[in-house]
Amino acid sequence: xxxxxxxxxxxxxxxxxxxxxxxxxxxxxxxxxxxxxxxxxxxxxxxxxxxxxxxxxxxxxxxxxxxxxxxxxxxxxxxxxxxxxxxxxxxxxxxxxxxxxxxxxxxxxxxxxxxxxxxxxxxxxxxxxxxxxxxxxxxxxxxxxxxxxxxxxxxxxxxxxxxxxxxxxxxxxxxxxxxxxxxxxxxxxxxxxxxxxxxxxxxxxxxxxxxxxxxxxxxxxxxxxxxxxxxxxxxxxxxxxxxxxxxxxxxxxxxxxxxxxxxxxxxxxxxxxxxxxxxxxxxxx
Numbered sequence: 001x002x003x004x005x006x007x008x009x010x011x012x013x014x015x016x017x018x019x020x021x022x023x024x025x026x027x028x029x030x031x032x033x034x035x036x037x038x039x040x041x042x043x044x045x046x047x048x049x050x051x052x053x054x055x056x057x058x059x060x061x062x063x064x065x066x067x068x069x070x071x072x073x074x075x076x077x078x079x080x081x082x083x084x085x086x087x088x089x090x091x092x093x094x095x096x097x098x099x100x101x102x103x104x105x106x107x108x109x110x111x112x113x114x115x116x117x118x119x120x121x122x123x124x125x126x127x128x129x130x131x132x133x134x135x136x137x138x139x140x141x142x143x144x145x146x147x148x149x150x151x152x153x154x155x156x157x158x159x160x161x162x163x164x165x166x167x168x169x170x171x172x173x174x175x176x177x178x179x180x181x182x183x184x185x186x187x188x189x190x191x192x193x194x195x196x197x198x199x200x201x202x203x204x205x206x207x208x209x210x211x212x213x214x215x216x217x218x219x220x221x222x223x224x225x226x227x228x229x230x231x232x233x234x235x236x237x238x239x240x241x242x243x244x245x246x247x248x249x250x251x252x253x254x255x256x257x258x259x260x261x262x263x264x265x266x267x268x269x270x271x272x273x274x275x276x277x278x279x280x281x282x283x284x285x
Contacts (some may be wrong), residue, residue: 010080012115023216030094031092031093031094031097031147032094033094034074034077034093034095034098035095035097035098036093036094037077038070038073038074038094038095038098038099039095039098041098042072042098044166046162046166047066047069048066050066050069050158050159050162051064051065051066051068051069052065053154053158053159053233054068054069054154054160055146055150055151055153055154056142056146057142057145057146057157058142062122062123062143063123063133063134063138064122067122067133067134068134068138068139068142070095071086071095071133071134071139072139072143074086074089074090074093074095075089075139077093078092078093083136083137083140083143084136085136085137086130086132086136086139087132087136088133090117090131090282091106091117091131092114096117096119096133099133103119103120103133104117104118104119104120104133105117105118105119106118116132117130117131117132119131119132119133121133121134122134127201150160167229175229175230175231176229176230176231177227177228177229178227178228178229178272178276179225179226179227179228180225180226180229181196181198181202181204181221181223181224181226182223182224182225182226183202183222183223184222184223184224185222186221186222187222190222190224191195192224193222193223193224194222194223195217195220195221195222195223196220196221196223197218197220198218198219198220198221199214199217199218200217200218200219202221205218
């Protein structure tokens with residue numbers, strides 16, 4: 001039987017628990033902050049622009065792509081990796097408050113103090129009150145049915161052109177190339193992942209060359225190679241390009257070439273933005 005999560009709206013009790021230091025986890029995004037974020041996205045028509053170029057595995061679009069994108073952003077704002085958390089995130093977050101009232105509403109019942117959700121959905125097929133505009137499994141299937149390469153091509157291409165067109169990248173910024181390893185659960189179902197040896201600081205090591213003492217702290221991790229090209233402008237950092245690939249102990253040269261080409265491509269035409277720095281966090285490779 002799966003674990004059950006029960007949510008009750010008791011702000012005063014929550015504040016008292018905070019004062020006593022009784023909490024296990026704090027989310028980085030609040031309901032009001034998330035609502036303001038999505039209201040700005042709708043106001044600037046950012047979601048519509050990004051969704052227009054977003055790839056889709058569907059011939060018939062019953063749930064609009066802009067909402068698929070918004071729902072995934074909401075999950076990430078709450079640091080959730082499981083699509084099954086979508087209803088909880090919708091109930092606790094600010095996404096519904098930013099949607100048009102005819103599409104979704106969320107309010108507190110003055111008598112029962114319960115949070116009431118009323119969502120219409122998009123395909124007019126449901127004859128019951130919905131708790132979310134679309135089912136969490138719709139989000140999961142949409143993401144899973146597209147190859148990872150198409151998602152990366154979308155983010156590294158159309159998304160960055162939209163960001164650049166809206167002035168996200170400062171010509172006086174500094175490009176940063178960062179290479180690392182992305183650990184995943186030890187499940188061979190992660191396509192293209194490999195298992196490598198790492199030391200206590202999560203640096204890649206050659207197990208055969210370790211001393212007996214060093215081998216005591218070494219551990220095996222299933223992972224991908226993660227390469228990112230970011231631009232730093234003042235106190236802000238944006239990620240113009242990224243990729244993940246099969247992790248290899250000799251992948252530094254490939255990473256350096258990719259970072260240099262990416263940074264040069266973005267710096268082309270920007271006389272003040274031709275400098276970049278590579279941050280190698282790949283251990284002893």
